[in-house]
């Protein structure tokens with residue numbers, strides 16, 4: 191199991207960092223270049239979600255204490271970020287990246303503090 195967790199958390203952190211980091215950068219640049227990054231971002235989002243769900247099953251299945259609630263809040267924020275990017279990336283790229291950036295910042299904070307609450 192530990193090998194599986196190590197592989198999943200490595201893929202999770204890499205994909206999450208790319209997704210959130212590119213979103214923060216695009217929010218700062220007013221969405222310039224967001225078309226070229228849309229598919230890689232959504233690919234990273236899919237990997238982050240799937241590896242996150244995998245880790246949940248391996249590490250948290252059957253528990254729903256405060257730590258899991260914080261992880262769940264971060265998960266909901268990430269899913270909302272993907273929805274906003276998917277819905278608005280063509281019509282309002284700057285708005286899409288700014289809203290998604292805020293949601294993904296919340297996700298990262300939830301993910302990293304969950305084990306300490």
Ligand code: HEM
Nearest residue numbers: 206207210238239242243245246249265268297298301302
């Ligand atoms: C969207 C669905 C997501 C789910 C279901 C999910 C779930 C999880 C789970 C279960 C863990 C393991 C916590 C533990 O060690 O017990 C975790 C850790 C982590 N997640 Fe996510 N996550 C998601 C999205 C993201 C995203 C988008 C990012 C980054 C932007 C992210 C960043 C992290 C980081 C950095 C950790 C490691 C925290 C630590 O060990 O201190 N996650 N996530």
